[in-house]
Structures are given as structure tokens and as C-alpha cells.
Amino acid sequence: MTEPLPALSIVAMPGRRRRTIELCQEAERRGFTGIYSPSPMGNMSMCEALAWQTEKIAFATSIVPIYQRTMIDFCQSAALMHEVSAGRFSLGIGIAHGPSYVRMGVTPGKPLADTRAFIEKFRAETSFGPLPPIIVAALRKKMVALAGELAEGVVFANVCRSHMGESLSGLPAAKRKAGFFIGNMIPTCISDDVAAAKEVNRRTLIRYAGLPNYRNYWNEAGYVEEMTAIEKALAAGRPDDVPKYLTDKWLADNTLFGTVAQVRDGVAAWREAGVHTPILVPTSAAGNQIKAIDEVFAAFV
Numbered sequence: 001m002t003e004p005l006p007a008l009s010i011v012a013m014p015g016r017r018r019r020t021i022e023l024c025q026e027a028e029r030r031g032f033t034g035i036y037s038p039s040p041m042g043n044m045s046m047c048e049a050l051a052w053q054t055e056k057i058a059f060a061t062s063i064v065p066i067y068q069r070t071m072i073d074f075c076q077s078a079a080l081m082h083e084v085s086a087g088r089f090s091l092g093i094g095i096a097h098g099p100s101y102v103r104m105g106v107t108p109g110k111p112l113a114d115t116r117a118f119i120e121k122f123r124a125e126t127s128f129g130p131l132p133p134i135i136v137a138a139l140r141k142k143m144v145a146l147a148g149e150l151a152e153g154v155v156f157a158n159v160c161r162s163h164m165g166e167s168l169s170g171l172p173a174a175k176r177k178a179g180f181f182i183g184n185m186i187p188t189c190i191s192d193d194v195a196a197a198k199e200v201n202r203r204t205l206i207r208y209a210g211l212p213n214y215r216n217y218w219n220e221a222g223y224v225e226e227m228t229a230i231e232k233a234l235a236a237g238r239p240d241d242v243p244k245y246l247t248d249k250w251l252a253d254n255t256l257f258g259t260v261a262q263v264r265d266g267v268a269a270w271r272e273a274g275v276h277t278p279i280l281v282p283t284s285a286a287g288n289q290i291k292a293i294d295e296v297f298a299a300f301v
Contacts, residue, residue: 005300006267007034009062009185009281012046013289020046021053023293028057030297036062036155036185036279039096044069044077051085059085062155062185062279063094063137066118067106071125079128087132090181092155093118094137097211112142119150135181139217144170153181155279158208160253163221164273176274183277184270188256189284190263190295196285197257202246204283205254209242210234223250256280260299 008027012020024035034057035050037043043061050059069077074091081089095111108114119134133152138144139159147154148171159167164184168176176182187204189197208214215227226245233241251257256266270278282292 003268005032006278006280007036008032008296009036009038009279010293011038011041013041019290021049024050025054028054033277034058036060036183038062039064047089048081051081051089058088060090060092060135062092064092065096065100065104066093066114067104067108071121075122075125075131076128078132079130082132083129090133090135092135092137112146115146116150139213141167141170148172148175155183157185158205158254159184160221161270161273162253164275168274178276181277182275183279184275185279185281186256186270187283188263188280190260190299191285192259193285194258198251200283200285201255201257202243202251205246206242209246226250263299
């Protein structure tokens with residue numbers, strides 16, 4: 001049996017939003033599994049466009065921060081997209097990161113408690129019609145367990161394939177099977193110049209290495225030496241030293257890079273690790289998202 005195509009993570013950047021929707025339509029024609037839109041540049045609006053401009057592909061926010069809108073606004077928009085798309089939309093939610101709170105001007109509470117309260121309030125709203133499934137963004141096992149308890153799926157981003165079994169141990173066995181969404185957003189650079197592709201993904205993940213919650217996760221996943229070195233460099237005011245501590249072993253555990261064959265094998269390995277839906281985040285040595293998406297299209301024909 002032929003494996004299904006992976007899903008794609010696509011951002012509608014200013015100046016090429018219409019072209020982005022056209023690329024999503026092309027992904028649908030080619031049979032990709034879904035479109036998962038991360039928080040930058042208005043992913044709720046992008047998903048509403050997908051509700052109208054696509055016909056069969058699944059799509060979701062991946063993720064929208066729970067502090068970004070009022071509950072009523074979330075429910076109204078989500079119900080509309082769920083209805084218009086005939087159930088193809090899922091609301092991917094998460095607590096986001098420290099820099100996001102500054103941009104939104106909010107003061108978050110406790111991640112688990114805030115996520116639980118959001119889901120319970122969302123589910124209790126009955127004024128706007130049926131609501132879509134919820135997918136919870138997670139790094140650590142407690143949030144994974146909460147997703148298994150209250151949601152219809154869990155989505156990771158930039159996590160370690162070697163640690164996926166431990167991460168998914170927070171789910172009941174029944175939830176690790178088909179029917180409960182398990183996705184992971186994976187930076188992916190396809191190039192015959194493997195070294196160049198590797199460096200593209202390294203640059204992509206530098207900013208995540210600056211976030212304490214990600215460093216805590218990577219410590220848990222076994223990369224203690226690397227994270228300790230990064231923390232010392234940041235404390236000493238040496239942020240330019242961070243990339244050299246993002247080792248090749250660490251990079252290969254978190255991202256996909258290299259030739260078409262290597263990336264396709266990597267997608268299969270992620271599925272073997274328990275991720276039902278690998279979500280490729282296209283990156284390119286050319287530094288252009290459109291080029292990166294075209295490279296992914298060419299790789300999965």
C-alpha cells in the first residue's frame with residue numbers, strides 16, 4: 001500500500017497571499033494530506049480563505065495562540081470555517097512563546113490550566129452552530145496528556161524523533177491509533193547539497209534555541225550538553241555562538257534535510273516513530289518559501 005503524502009505548513013506572507021492560496025490549491029490537486037498554517041500573518045484569516053477556496057483537503061491553524069482573540073470571536077470564526085468547509089477545518093491551539101505575549105500585550109497564566117479552561121469554555125459555547133475538532137500544541141508529556149483527555153489531536157513542532165515514543169507515552173494506547181490526530185511540524189530543506197540544506201535548517205532553529213521551554217524539552221530529550229552550552233553562551237552575551245552548539249546529531253533528530261530520497265525516508269521514519277501526519281515546513285537554500293514549496297512538490301510526485 002502506498003503511503004499517503006505528508007501535510008504542508010504554509011504561511012501567507014504579505015505581497016503573496018493570493019499566490020499562497022493558489023499553492024494550497026495545488027497541494028490539494030497533488031494529494032497532500034493537509035495544510036497547517038502557523039500563527040504568523042493571520043492564520044485564522046488564511047484558514048477562512050481555504051474554507052472557500054479548497055474542496056477536499058484538511059486544514060487547520062497550527063497553531064493560533066489562545067490569548068489572541070476573545071472566546072466569542074474564536075467560536076464564531078471556527079464555527080463558520082467548520083460549516084463552510086464541511087468539517088475539513090480543525091482549530092489548532094497553543095499557548096505560544098514569551099515573545100508572542102509581548103507582541104499581543106497579554107500576561108499568560110499557567111499553561112496547562114489556561115489550555116484546559118480554553119477548551120472547556122470553547123466546548124460549552126452553543127450559540128454559533130457545531131464547532132470544529134481541537135488540536136493541542138504540545139512539547140512535554142503533561143500537555144500531551146491534556147490533549148488526549150480533552151481534544152481530538154496533538155501537534156508538535158521541532159521535536160526529536162528519538163524522543164517521540166516517550167512523548168506519546170502521555171497518551172492512552174487507544175489515542176495513539178488512527179482517529180486521534182498526531183502531527184509534527186518538521187523544518188524540511190530538499191537539496192542535493194546536503195551541507196547547505198543542513199545549514200538552512202540550523203538557521204531556522206536558532207531562535208527556538210533561545211526559548212527556555214524548548215531548551216527544557218531538548219534537555220529532557222537527551223541533549224543536555226548542547227543546551228547547557230547554549231545557556232552559558234546566552235548568559236555571557238554570546239548569542240552568535242549558539243549555532244555551533246546545534247550539533248549535526250541534534251539537527252538530524254529534529255529536521256529533515258538532504259536529497260529527495262533522504263527526505264522521503266525521513267518522512268517514513270517519522271511515521272514509524274508514531275507521527276501519523278508529518279507536516280513539512282518547507283525551507284530553501286534560496287531563502288524563498290515559494291521555491292521551497294515547489295521543491296517539496298517535485299519531491300512527492
